[in-house]
Amino acid sequence: MPVYVFDAYGTLFDVHAAIARHRDAVGPDADRLSELWRMKQLEYTWTLTLAGRFVDFWTLTERALDYALARVPSVDPAMRARLLDAYRALDAYPDAREALRGLKARGKRTAILSNGTLPMLAGAVEAAAIGTHLDAVLSVEAVRLYKPRPEVYGLVIDTFATAPADVVFVSSNRWDVMGAAAVGFRPVWINRSGLPEEYHDLAPIRVLHSLASLLDTPV
Numbered sequence: 001m002p003v004y005v006f007d008a009y010g011t012l013f014d015v016h017a018a019i020a021r022h023r024d025a026v027g028p029d030a031d032r033l034s035e036l037w038r039m040k041q042l043e044y045t046w047t048l049t050l051a052g053r054f055v056d057f058w059t060l061t062e063r064a065l066d067y068a069l070a071r072v073p074s075v076d077p078a079m080r081a082r083l084l085d086a087y088r089a090l091d092a093y094p095d096a097r098e099a100l101r102g103l104k105a106r107g108k109r110t111a112i113l114s115n116g117t118l119p120m121l122a123g124a125v126e127a128a129a130i131g132t133h134l135d136a137v138l139s140v141e142a143v144r145l146y147k148p149r150p151e152v153y154g155l156v157i158d159t160f161a162t163a164p165a166d167v168v169f170v171s172s173n174r175w176d177v178m179g180a181a182a183v184g185f186r187p188v189w190i191n192r193s194g195l196p197e198e199y200h201d202l203a204p205i206r207v208l209h210s211l212a213s214l215l216d217t218p219v
Contacts, residue, residue, distance in 0.1 A: 002186075002219070003160050004103050007171035008114035010038075011190055012096045012211075013124050018086035025082075026075050033072045040064035045115055045146035054144040057115050061087060088120065092128035099211035100133035111136040113156055113169075115146050136160075148179025156185075168219045170211070178202045188219060 009015050019026055019034035026033060041057075041064035048055055062084065069077050103110055111134060114121055118139045125131045136159055143151045156167055164184030171177050172190040174197075180187040181202040189204040190211060197203075206219060 001107070001109060002166050002168050003109045003111065003156065003162055004168045004170065004214075005111045005113050005156050005185075006100075007169075007173060007176050008112050008116055008121060008124065009090075011093075011170060011172040012112070012130070013090040013092055013128065015090065017091035018083050021086045021091075022079065022082055026079060029072045029074045033068050033075055036068035036071055037065050040067045049146045049149060054146075056117050056141065057146075058117050058120055061120075088123045089127035090124055092124075092130065093211060095210050095212040096128065097130050097133070099214050100130050102215040104133050109135045109160065111138060111156065111159070113138045113152070115140050117141055147176055148182070150179070150183050153180055153183045153185065170214065174198050177204050186219060188214070 006012050014020075015038050016034045019030050019037070023030045041061055044055070044060040044064060045057070065080060065083060069075055069080060100110055112121060112125070114137075116124070116139060118137070118141060121137050121139060125134065125137060138155045138159060140146055140152050142155055143149075145151050153169075156162075157164060165186065167185040169177070169180035169185040169187045170190060171180065171187065172192060174189060174195065177187040177189045178199040181204065187204045188206045188208060190209070191207050192209060206217060208214065208217065
């Protein structure tokens with residue numbers, strides 16, 4: 001039986017929701033701040049992993065926000081605490097609960113595999129009310145490496161005692177899809193924004209524009 005494994009941030013949970021929740025207070029540079037915050041958060045995971053170091057994802061999230069606030073001086077630094085609180089309970093995409101519920105109704109096993117810490121993921125899952133639709137929530141903390149290292153994807157194999165070809169890996173991040181393809185998963189790219197293709201030699205088996213399409217397009 002296939003296991004459907006979802007990336008969390010950017011796939012199930014909207015990483016820009018923290019800024020959006022306080023858009024008026026943040027001001028006209030809200031989008032720039034949000035993009036910088038996300039860009040640096042991911043950059044730190046990649047560079048530290050390449051350097052053989054591990055710092056937990058919540059700490060990197062804080063550091064990335066500090067960098068973004070320093071680069072966007074129009075935003076009041078006093079917003080820091082409010083933005084971090086909002087990040088602990090990000091909004092789920094409207095179709096996330098529907099997709100997970102539908103897959104479970106069809107007897108599929110489901111999981112999250114994320115860079116996030118277990119407390120971060122627990123808060124987001126609770127806020128989104130999707131815990132009953134998940135069989136496992138897996139964090140990179142178990143291997144102290146970040147995606148797209150193959151050891152991270154190996155957590156799925158170990159947890160479910162399944163073959164890579166039986167894992168349908170769902171992510172909105174093309175680099176994450178690449179990493180999943182490299183270990184033999186069947187990756188699905190949720191390309192909400194119509195981004196151009198990359199990593200042509202490690203392609204997704206499907207490109208969808210929403211999580212809800214998983215229910216209409218069997219994998």
